[in-house]
Amino acid sequence: MGTDPKHLEITLETQVESVNLAEEMCLRVAEAAGFGEDDCYKIGMSVREGVINAFHYGNQERPEKKIHLAVDLTGEKMIIHVLDEGAGFTLSDVPDPLAEENLLSTSGRGIFLMRAFMDEFDVVPGRTGGAEIVMAKKLPLQENPGTNGQGSQGATPPQGV
Amino acid sequence: MALRATHRDAAQATVVDLSGKITLGEGSALLRKTIRGLLDDKRIHIVLNLADVDYIDSSGIGELVSAYTTAKGRGGELKLLHLTKKVHDLLQLTKLYTVFDVYTEESAALSSFK
Numbered sequence: 001m002g003t004d005p006k007h008l009e010i011t012l013e014t015q016v017e018s019v020n021l022a023e024e025m026c027l028r029v030a031e032a033a034g035f036g037e038d039d040c041y042k043i044g045m046s047v048r049e050g051v052i053n054a055f056h057y058g059n060q061e062r063p064e065k066k067i068h069l070a071v072d073l074t075g076e077k078m079i080i081h082v083l084d085e086g087a088g089f090t091l092s093d094v095p096d097p098l099a100e101e102n103l104l105s106t107s108g109r110g111i112f113l114m115r116a117f118m119d120e121f122d123v124v125p126g127r128t129g130g131a132e133i134v135m136a137k138k139l140p141l142q143e144n145p146g147t148n149g150q151g152s153q154g155a156t157p158p159q160g161v
Numbered sequence: 162m163a164l165r166a167t168h169r170d171a172a173q174a175t176v177v178d179l180s181g182k183i184t185l186g187e188g189s190a191l192l193r194k195t196i197r198g199l200l201d202d203k204r205i206h207i208v209l210n211l212a213d214v215d216y217i218d219s220s221g222i223g224e225l226v227s228a229y230t231t232a233k234g235r236g237g238e239l240k241l242l243h244l245t246k247k248v249h250d251l252l253q254l255t256k257l258y259t260v261f262d263v264y265t266e267e268s269a270a271l272s273s274f275k
Binding site for chain 1: 220
C-alpha cells in the first residue's frame with residue numbers, strides 16, 4: 001500500500017438509492033486497497049448501515065437534506081465518514097439491540113453492526129449540526145496477505161482516490 | 162441482485178423460496194408483501210428458505226423479525242431453513258439465532274409444525 005494519504009468525498013441525495021451507491025463506491029476503494037473478501041463485506045455493510053442511519057434517522061428521509069460521505073486512505077487504515085444534516089444524537093442514548101427487551105425490535109441494529117464490523121467507530125457532532133459517523137478498518141498487512149482471506153495478493157492502490 | 166420470492170405448499174406449511182438480497186428498499190418490501198399476502202390467505206405456517214440469500218442488512222433483519230412476530234400474532238409460526246454462512250453469522254451476532262427456529266433440512270422444518 002502506498003504511503004500517500006488519499007481522500008474521496010461525495011454528496012448523496014437522501015434517497016434509498018444512495019445506500020447502494022455509497023456501498024458500491026466504498027467497496028471499490030476497499031478492494032483496490034487490498035482488503036480481502038470478508039473485510040470488504042464488513043466495510044460494505046458498515047457503509048450501508050451508516051448511510052441508512054443518515055437517510056432514515058438523521059435526515060428523516062427529507063429529500064432537501066444531503067448525506068456527506070468521505071473516505072480517507074492512510075498508510076494504516078481506511079477511514080469512512082458519514083455525515084447527515086439532522087439533529088445529531090448521542091451514542092450512549094442508542095438502545096442495546098442485544099438486550100432481552102429489544103431482541104424482537106424491528107429496527108435499531110445498524111450502529112451495533114458498524115461497531116461489530118469495523119476496528120474503530122465513533123459518532124461526533126458534524127459541521128452541519130448533524131451527526132458524523134467516523135469508522136475505520138485497518139489495512140491488511142502487505143507482507144502477509146494470506147492472513148486476510150482472498151483478494152489481498154497483487155492489490156493495487158485505488159485510482160482517483 | 163434484487164430479491165425474488167416464490168412460494169409452494171408443502172405438507173403442513175407454505176415454503177417461501179427466497180433468492181437475492183434482503184436489504185432496505187425493494188428487498189425488504191417484497192418480503193413484507195409476500196408474508197402479509199400468505200397470512201391474509203390464512204397460510205399461517207411458513208418456512209422461509211434462505212438458501213440463496215447471502216446478504217441481509219439491518220433493514221432485512223428487521224423485516225425477518227417483523228415476519229416472525231406478525232405470523233405469531235396471527236396464531237401461526239415462521240421458521241427459517243438453509244441459512245447461508247453470512248446470514249447464520251449475522252443472526253448469531255444479533256442474538257436472533259436463538260429467537261428463530263432454524264433448520265437445515267426442509268423435512269425437519271415441515272414436520273416441526275405437527
